[in-house]
């Protein structure tokens with residue numbers, strides 16, 4: 048039975064799931080959705096209505112980090128120290144909040160996007176201090192890098208010129224190398240929206256495991 052991944056190309060949580068699935072060479076059926084019109088089958092499996100969702104028979108994994116852990120359970124990349132878990136919690140909590148308030152300022156009346164950007168920078172500075180080598184864990188990439196990078200990409204993209212001028216050379220290189228990697232390119236392929244009413248042939252991901 049092939050697991051089914053409900054995914055949305057530009058969602059950073061879905062990106063981290065696709066990264067882990069690709070790294071583990073697990074084959075899934077990918078169902079590309081759009082957020083404003085979620086398929087009933089996805090909502091039946093996971094009523095909370097966020098992507099990514101992974102359905103493996105009767106089992107449903109509906110948190111992106113849990114999908115990463117599932118995919119990388121037997122993989123050397125999957126090790127997660129307490130320090131890594133703390134960093135991911137900072138990313139998913141305060142940093143994501145600051146990112147949303149910087150990127151979608153009009154959705155948060157009363158918040159100052161510049162102050163939020165500063166809060167985001169505090170996390171970037173933490174990453175800068177932690178990057179003693181090319182990856183957060185040193186010489187090799189691991190789950191923590193791929194859990195966080197999609198969000199740093201979004202933060203940098205809020206103003207790429209500004210971000211390039213900031214004093215975070217290690218983070219800039221870490222992000223630049225990731226964006227230029229075949230791995231990142233491969234998870235950003237575009238797929239037609241999955242049509243629940245007249246499903247076509249399943250789309251398998253990764254396409255060449």
Ligand SMILES: N[C@@H](CCC(=O)N[C@@H](CS)C(=O)NCC(=O)O)C(=O)O
Nearest residue numbers: 058059060082097098099110111112
């Ligand atoms: N804690 C969840 C968060 C996932 C999440 O919030 N995904 C966003 C898209 S990036 C979503 O599906 N939002 C629902 C919506 O916009 O309707 C996870 O880690 O999987």
